[in-house]
Amino acid sequence: MSDTNEAPAAAQDYPADLMDKLVSLCKRRGFIFQSSEIYGGVGAVYDYGPLGVELKQNVRAAWWEEMVHRRDDVEGVDAGILMHPDVWVASGHVEGFTDPLVECRNCHRRFREDLLESDQCPSCGMKGQFTEARQFNLMFKTFMGAVEDSTAVVYLRPETAQGIFVNFRNVLDSSRQKIPFGIAQVGKAFRNEITPGNFTFRTREFEQMEMQFFVEPGTDEAWFETWRDRRVAWVKSLGIREDRLRLHPHGPDELAHYAKDAVDLEYLLPFGWKEFEGIHNRTDFDLMAHQAKSGKKLEYVEAHSGKRFVPYVIETSIGLDRLVLVLLANAYYEEEVEGESRVVLRLHPKLAPIKAAVFPLVKKDGMPELAREIEEDLRRSMTVFYDESGSIGRRYRRQDEAGTPFCITVDGQTVEDGTVTVRDRDTLEQVRVPAGELRTYLQERLAGADS
Numbered sequence: 001m002s003d004t005n006e007a008p009a010a011a012q013d014y015p016a017d018l019m020d021k022l023v024s025l026c027k028r029r030g031f032i033f034q035s036s037e038i039y040g041g042v043g044a045v046y047d048y049g050p051l052g053v054e055l056k057q058n059v060r061a062a063w064w065e066e067m068v069h070r071r072d073d074v075e076g077v078d079a080g081i082l083m084h085p086d087v088w089v090a091s092g093h094v095e096g097f098t099d100p101l102v103e104c105r106n107c108h109r110r111f112r113e114d115l116l117e118s119d120q121c122p123s124c125g126m127k128g129q130f131t132e133a134r135q136f137n138l139m140f141k142t143f144m145g146a147v148e149d150s151t152a153v154v155y156l157r158p159e160t161a162q163g164i165f166v167n168f169r170n171v172l173d174s175s176r177q178k179i180p181f182g183i184a185q186v187g188k189a190f191r192n193e194i195t196p197g198n199f200t201f202r203t204r205e206f207e208q209m210e211m212q213f214f215v216e217p218g219t220d221e222a223w224f225e226t227w228r229d230r231r232v233a234w235v236k237s238l239g240i241r242e243d244r245l246r247l248h249p250h251g252p253d254e255l256a257h258y259a260k261d262a263v264d265l266e267y268l269l270p271f272g273w274k275e276f277e278g279i280h281n282r283t284d285f286d287l288m289a290h291q292a293k294s295g296k297k298l299e300y301v302e303a304h305s306g307k308r309f310v311p312y313v314i315e316t317s318i319g320l321d322r323l324v325l326v327l328l329a330n331a332y333y334e335e336e337v338e339g340e341s342r343v344v345l346r347l348h349p350k351l352a353p354i355k356a357a358v359f360p361l362v363k364k365d366g367m368p369e370l371a372r373e374i375e376e377d378l379r380r381s382m383t384v385f386y387d388e389s390g391s392i393g394r395r396y397r398r399q400d401e402a403g404t405p406f407c408i409t410v411d412g413q414t415v416e417d418g419t420v421t422v423r424d425r426d427t428l429e430q431v432r433v434p435a436g437e438l439r440t441y442l443q444e445r446l447a448g449a450d451s
């Protein structure tokens, strides 16, 4: 899919230069850093900082809860990144996981031919200087064992799905699942992308959250629709704006060779409508291919009828890093509040890296001590940040930018009657709550946001 779509008018409600602002916010506040920055960085790899790792972990946990814990028909696995090289022969990746690559004869930069809009080099501006396209395999290669020759080549997995297919029998034999059932996995994937870019949208190392649902052939079309609808409902439940969400069903010319049907969930990022999740009907392509290559039977035998078949697979595949970027763009707002401008990340409370910040109004009169006690108590059930520096307004702004749903202030009245103020990030409403009831109060508000 093209990365150069023009942003339609509906993207106009983004603040100007949103991507630059997001990149700078992410660095300033410790969400996302460029990898190996002190060495000048390494292309299209990113590191998550203290707030970013919490956000990412919360998104991962929300997906796992939705796809595994809340379902009795999906099991989880965690397969190795390195796999037998024949896996990638059977899956078609050694032969076919390629992009058409052209090189500019003038500046020698390389580009993906299918992402170019004209014959003009995006780097040096020269026209008509591209070489013929050459197929470039996206898999990273390395060597296993002591000898670095062609017999020792292994690949860093370019997708997590194959770790699920090769474990189909293991999970079937060790769990009590019957068809239809699914296997879910979250893990790193690596692609030597030629034209990475747009911050963490297209990177060379990323995490995927994938689920393969094994069904009886003939029931696959209905299951495809069921999973499409479930996935749409889930992303909406995270607060994804509906006017920036759309489905893109693949036409016959867009379908991958193994797919009978496919639909992308797309989000309107500042640089256009972009896929962040794919739902695919992969038929029996993968299990058949692994059965043929490995010589091991990968069919299912129905207990009551003795019927045998190789299951069809409905796959849901979402990039964790790409979803985090979508959620950040979705949450970012610039507003005027009480005559001052603020940047606020309206992240869903369950995804917010810090749930509550605790401030003493001033650094005296016993307020810091009381605030520290409250902080310690809250830490038993949520992520908390303590801050006593700067004006209270500045402290609120810092938490708004980090997406913290609640700010708790200990003031003069706390010393007298034991109540604190709780300020809501989105409504700015402040209520007084007895300090002794605060933890339960916040837990209820956080749970309420998730119902």
Ligand code: ATP
Residues within 6 Å of the ligand: 001, 159, 191, 193, 200, 201, 202, 203, 204, 206, 208, 275, 276, 277, 278, 317, 318, 319, 320, 321, 322, 323
């Ligand atoms: P694209 O067309 O953007 O290259 P794809 O169709 O190859 O993506 P899939 O192979 O279907 O993507 O991967 C499923 C999901 O994994 C994507 O929807 C995306 O969220 C994520 N993903 C794929 N490639 C990357 C990448 N290079 N960086 C970050 N996330 C990625």
